[in-house]
Amino acid sequence: MGASETPLFPPVLPHRHPEAPRGADLDKCIHCGLCLNNCPTYRELGVEMDSPRGRIYQMLQVATGQMEPGPSYYQHLDLCLACRGCESACPSGVPYGRLIEAARAEIEATRPQPWAARRLRSFVFGTLLVSRGWIKFAGALIYLYESLGLRKLARSSGLLRLFGKLGRIEHLAPSAEVPFFFGQIGKTFPAQGEQRRRVAFLAGCLANVTSARLNEATVRVLQRNGCEVVIPEDQTCCGALHVHSGLKDMARALARRNVAAFLSGDFDAIVTNAAGCGSTLKEYDELLEHDPEFAGKASEFVKKVRDITEFLAEIGLRPEMGPLNLTVTYQDSCHLAHGQKIRQAPRDLLKSIPGVTFRELPLADLCCGSAGIYNIVHDDIADSLLRKKMALVDSTGAQVVTTANVGCAIQLKAGAERYGRRQRVLHVVELLDEAYRQRPL
């Protein structure tokens, strides 16, 4: 082997950990740096080790045994938003999303953690997110907090300052929308007009409480577009937050349950209105690739998954909408634009609403800082991203900011209140619903 063929790095050690980043994925990075400008944390911090290239370099060092994972490694990987903006810029096809998920899974399995932190994670991911009872209980607490005026009091009195970080992120707490959407799970909603499709709808986990009206709007828009909508009873949380946090075994258990629930009916499509969920649902085949019973079923499942914007653009919108006369902009959800490569469908849907003036948002596909639970864990960076995002939103003059993910909508609502001009923040499908409701059949 000549000098020019000498590998840049020693070979990846085999079987470091079953979940560890794959050598073949790491080797795709040619360290060109073209992704740096697309990376929100690099733009914020200006630190190479907090860029995609820097993070991949650190993963490589760990994978080749040149570096032992330690606090610095954990911190740089932890600061990643997993927004996958780097994937869109990469000329080499590096599957960064898969790399960061694998690195986090390895960290989760090997990093020593205090007992209390482990218990808390286990409760949040293993109980709260997957139990309808616990989500209803949490929703009821939020509802009481708001309806008894405690939220108003806490905000106006300055009391929140006494609660440290909890006080700093209070503005991100979404509202509890009663009645919760849980009551609709298990039901079937008939198509309006001639039936064109039969679809299953994934209602989400927390979204049943925080986005109950969005879920209702989604069902209505599907019905209006000739779809019979079934909401399978046995569905559960999609596992996206688990995957992003390195808890792959928990995610696999949830994936198996969803695959069984959604394949039990003969559906033309499995529809979600949450880009973060959709991105994970579309990767169930990778998640379950070593499961002899579910690998094939997961591939079948993945073929049917559609984001609501993708699905509506695919079947073609029925045009009977009333005019809205609004100026609207659109913030790409990372897991729709970068994760699922869907950019045009939501824009086309918005432009098809009579009376809507669409204004493109500068840097629309740069993360708003929401990123699952990132805005809670790293509130300082998330807040800085949000502040800059709202300045760009303001520059469009739009009255309505639309997006395609529940988490982004919550973050942008907080941004519009704090840093923006109190613009309305809606999911694309909510605006479609408003237009359809102007022209009842």
Ligand code: SF4
């Ligand atoms: S991830 Fe892609 S764009 Fe970034 S340094 Fe590696 S090869 Fe270049």
Ligand code: SF4
């Ligand atoms: S996923 Fe986002 S934050 Fe993480 S390295 Fe890529 S661009 Fe940066």
